[in-house]
Amino acid sequence: MSLTTQSLSNKVQKLATLVGNTPIRKLWLTPNRFVYMKEEGKNPAGSIKDRPALNMLLHAILNGEVTQGTVIAESTSGNTGIGLAWVCHELGLEYHNYSPSSLSGQKRDILADFGAHLFFSDGGTDDATKMLKAKIENDPDFYFWASQFTNDNNWRAHLENTAPEVLRQVPQAEEVWVAFGSGGTSTGFAHALKNTNVKLQVVQNTVVRERRVEGMRNLAWISKPPIADLDAIGQENMYSTDPDALIDLAERIYQYNDGFIVGPTTAAVITQAERSTAKALVVISADNGSRYLDWANQVTGTAAQPIHTDELLELPV
Numbered sequence: 001m002s003l004t005t006q007s008l009s010n011k012v013q014k015l016a017t018l019v020g021n022t023p024i025r026k027l028w029l030t031p032n033r034f035v036y037m038k039e040e041g042k043n044p045a046g047s048i049k050d051r052p053a054l055n056m057l058l059h060a061i062l063n064g065e066v067t068q069g070t071v072i073a074e075s076t077s078g079n080t081g082i083g084l085a086w087v088c089h090e091l092g093l094e095y096h097n098y099s100p101s102s103l104s105g106q107k108r109d110i111l112a113d114f115g116a117h118l119f120f121s122d123g124g125t126d127d128a129t130k131m132l133k134a135k136i137e138n139d140p141d142f143y144f145w146a147s148q149f150t151n152d153n154n155w156r157a158h159l160e161n162t163a164p165e166v167l168r169q170v171p172q173a174e175e176v177w178v179a180f181g182s183g184g185t186s187t188g189f190a191h192a193l194k195n196t197n198v199k200l201q202v203v204q205n206t207v208v209r210e211r212r213v214e215g216m217r218n219l220a221w222i223s224k225p226p227i228a229d230l231d232a233i234g235q236e237n238m239y240s241t242d243p244d245a246l247i248d249l250a251e252r253i254y255q256y257n258d259g260f261i262v263g264p265t266t267a268a269v270i271t272q273a274e275r276s277t278a279k280a281l282v283v284i285s286a287d288n289g290s291r292y293l294d295w296a297n298q299v300t301g302t303a304a305q306p307i308h309t310d311e312l313l314e315l316p317v
């Protein structure tokens with residue numbers, strides 16, 4: 001291992017100590033009923049995606065695919081890009097982020113704060129992926145494409161860390177509810193829960209494509225992400241939700257939990273989890289509602305202030 005690879009690998013392993021081990025809190029759905037919520041918004045760059053971002057780069061550094069001069073690239077609807085941008089910022093690597101032009105101003109600001117170079121496509125994340133692919137084909141040696149939809153180190157982050165944490169933190173859990181995007185969280189949990197009595201339940205998006213939730217993917221509209229293991233997840237465990245139910249639910253949660261704002265994917269997951277009769281439910285909350293200004297304004301009925309990334313970070317490396 002060269003000196004620079006050694007130093008990069010030391011740094012990325014230090015970062016690994018900052019990601020994960022997120023808290024579980026009781027989230028009240030009514031004055032008498034709560035679910036256990038794993039607060040992935042408490043990761044250093046604000047979402048569950050810090051885990052796969054770090055794990056994909058960790059392995060690429062350890063196997064020599066990424067060295068100090070490599071440019072990291074990804075196509076993403078936001079949170080994976082923010083996770084990668086954060087890790088790259090800490091490691092002194094250049095990061096190129098390809099997104100649909102619908103990416104929110106707030107996420108653009110966070111990415112820019114981490115020094116990401118931003119590229120935009122028309123259409124959805126699949127179109128951003130096509131744009132990135134074309135770029136890489138012209139200059140394959142210059143880039144490392146993290147490729148969350150095909151990279152096994154995405155779902156393995158959840159198999160090795162997120163799921164064992166949940167089983168430790170809530171030993172009485174009967175069901176774990178997660179959102180479906182790349183299929184990383186659901187596939188990792190599906191493998192981790194295989195020999196347990198804990199049931200995995202997955203919410204893929206709303207039933208109306210025009211009113212879909214950013215970050216989630218509905219298999220009725222898009223092809224299966226290559227890493228998503230539908231046999232392990234069990235398609236009978238996958239649900240879609242009513243777009244009209246989300247804000248009402250988030251308002252209710254805001255009211256019963258001292259002003260806590262769930263993110264849109266968490267709201268989508270809970271609309272379905274709420275129908276379960278299981279006694280101990282764990283909901284994996286991928287990020288916090290304050291990351292989505294328009295959403296947070298709707299939930300609170302007031303103008304919410306953006307969280308500046310400086311407030312999210314305390315990162316001596």
Ligand SMILES: Cc1ncc(COP(=O)(O)O)c(C=O)c1O
Pocket residue numbers: 047049078079080179180181182183184185186214215216263265266286287
């Ligand atoms: C807010 C949010 N929730 C859920 C997901 C889905 O997670 P996964 O890609 O692990 O399926 C994503 C993915 O980007 C996301 O950004």
